[in-house]
Amino acid sequence: MLNFNYQNPTRILFGKNQIKNINKHIPTGSKVLITYGGGSIKKNGILDAVKAALAGYDLSEFGGIEPNPSYETLMKCVKQIHDSKVDFILAVGGGSVIDGTKFIAAAVPYEADPSEILSTFGYKIKTALPFGTVLTLPATGSEMNCGSVITIKATHTKIPFSNPAVYPVFSVLDPETTYTLPPKQVSNGVIDTFVHIIEQYLTYPVNAKVQDRFAEGLLLTLIEEGPKALAEPENYDVKANLMWCATLGLNGLIGAGVPQDWATHMIGHEITALHGVDHAQTLAIVLPSLLKTQKESKKEKLLQYADRIWGITQGSDDEKIDQAIEKTEHFFHAMNIKTKLSDYGIAKESIPAIIEQLAAHGMVKLGEKKEITPDVSKQILEMSI
Ligand code: NZQ
Numbered sequence: 115m116l117n118f119n120y121q122n123p124t125r126i127l128f129g130k131n132q133i134k135n136i137n138k139h140i141p142t143g144s145k146v147l148i149t150y151g152g153g154s155i156k157k158n159g160i161l162d163a164v165k166a167a168l169a170g171y172d173l174s175e176f177g178g179i180e181p182n183p184s185y186e187t188l189m190k191c192v193k194q195i196h197d198s199k200v201d202f203i204l205a206v207g208g209g210s211v212i213d214g215t216k217f218i219a220a221a222v223p224y225e226a227d228p229s230e231i232l233s234t235f236g237y238k239i240k241t242a243l244p245f246g247t248v249l250t251l252p253a254t255g256s257e258m259n260c261g262s263v264i265t266i267k268a269t270h271t272k273i274p275f276s277n278p279a280v281y282p283v284f285s286v287l288d289p290e291t292t293y294t295l296p297p298k299q300v301s302n303g304v305i306d307t308f309v310h311i312i313e314q315y316l317t318y319p320v321n322a323k324v325q326d327r328f329a330e331g332l333l334l335t336l337i338e339e340g341p342k343a344l345a346e347p348e349n350y351d352v353k354a355n356l357m358w359c360a361t362l363g364l365n366g367l368i369g370a371g372v373p374q375d376w377a378t379h380m381i382g383h384e385i386t387a388l389h390g391v392d393h394a395q396t397l398a399i400v401l402p403s404l405l406k407t408q409k410e411s412k413k414e415k416l417l418q419y420a421d422r423i424w425g426i427t428q429g430s431d432d433e434k435i436d437q438a439i440e441k442t443e444h445f446f447h448a449m450n451i452k453t454k455l456s457d458y459g460i461a462k463e464s465i466p467a468i469i470e471q472l473a474a475h476g477m478v479k480l481g482e483k484k485e486i487t488p489d490v491s492k493q494i495l496e497m498s499i
């Protein structure tokens with residue numbers, strides 16, 4: 115196992131009606147800004163529940179944070195906060211609202227131009243406004259990590275940043291808030307979580323048995339419960355298990371002390387930035403081809419994955435690995451997520467521009483062994499047509 119230094123300060127309030135308890139974790143008398151997205155929380159009553167829980171606080175709102183939150187929109191909120199003092203922010207929504215709120219929280223007290231947060235991947239952030247979250251879409255793990263991904267619309271750039279200053283103070287995980295999710299977002303959430311786990315598990319062995327078995331438990335839960343969530347959108351237990359899976363998939367626990375990949379995510383970000391394909395859909399396009407190109411490099415863990423996740427024990431090593439990749443792709447299809455660029459109207463001619471953007475963003479040595487050069491990324495995308 116590799117050395118690690120792990121601390122996660124986010125309090126989790128899990129279960130039914132936990133929104134009622136948020137006032138116990140926001141200092142009395144605070145000026146609270148509620149941030150949200152395109153309005154789903156108004157239609158499903160979550161905004162009303164939040165406001166009821168915060169009776170007595172001085173409340174204001176900032177709505178309109180879009181999926182793949184943009185720097186341009188978020189800077190409007192930063193200005194709103196500079197014009198009217200705010201002590202605490204409450205993000206109510208999916209990963210985009212939470213990621214956007216992390217940027218806002220860091221940008222308000224930032225001494226230099228906030229665009230520097232993105233150009234330096236967040237490492238110069240010294241402090242941020244405190245914020246909590248009410249999660250309505252289990253997928254990103256943003257509710258219990260200190261990462262965020264922001265899009266600069268002007269340049270079609272999607273940039274991740276992270277800093278310990280932007281861990282949420284608390285996050286409410288009430289599975290009932292997910293009942294109104296459109297099926298596509300349920301699928302996206304399951305696939306995003308699945309790929310987060312894979313990026314931290316399917317690398318090379320370092321004898322980290324605890325992390326491996328945690329990761330395998332989460333993957334098996336997703337495979338078991340994911341399709342049920344599509345069939346029974348209001349099954350509380352199914353939604354509860356998926357919600358906790360998503361959080362544990364990217365709160366740092368399974369990634370501590372093991373090598374990490376993240377090439378699928380970095381290639382996927384460029385596809386979203388240029389073509390607007392949903393984040394999870396890009397991962398489903400990239401991962402199967404990436405695994406095919408990395409068969410040798412990831413051999414030992416691919417065999418472990420084939421055996422422990424898919425029960426594949428017959429055949430040569432090569433056959434077992436091929437079957438495991440095929441099963442993975444079938445699982446994505448069972449979740450109604452398509453796995454080819456052409457399924458999303460993207461042709462072979464679009465690949466060079468994606469590769470140029472990767473190079474422009476310094477994504478030229480990706481993967482746990484830094485072996486995924488632009489040439490390999492090109493091969494991966496060409497296999498995904
Ligand atoms: O905007 P509203 O109206 O709320 O609607 C949203 C949005 O249209 C809707 N939705 C959310 N909860 C709902 C709901 N609709 C009905 N009922 C509910 N309960 O779902 C749509 C998608 O929301 P979004 O927040 O964009 O989805 P997701 O949570 O998948 O977040 C995706 C973003 O997170 C980033 C991605 O790159 C992408 O920008 N990621 C962040 C990570 C992190 N911070 O650690 C890691 C991830 O790998 C990922 O990159």
Ligand code: ZN
Nearest residue numbers: 254306310379
């Ligand atoms: Zn993701």
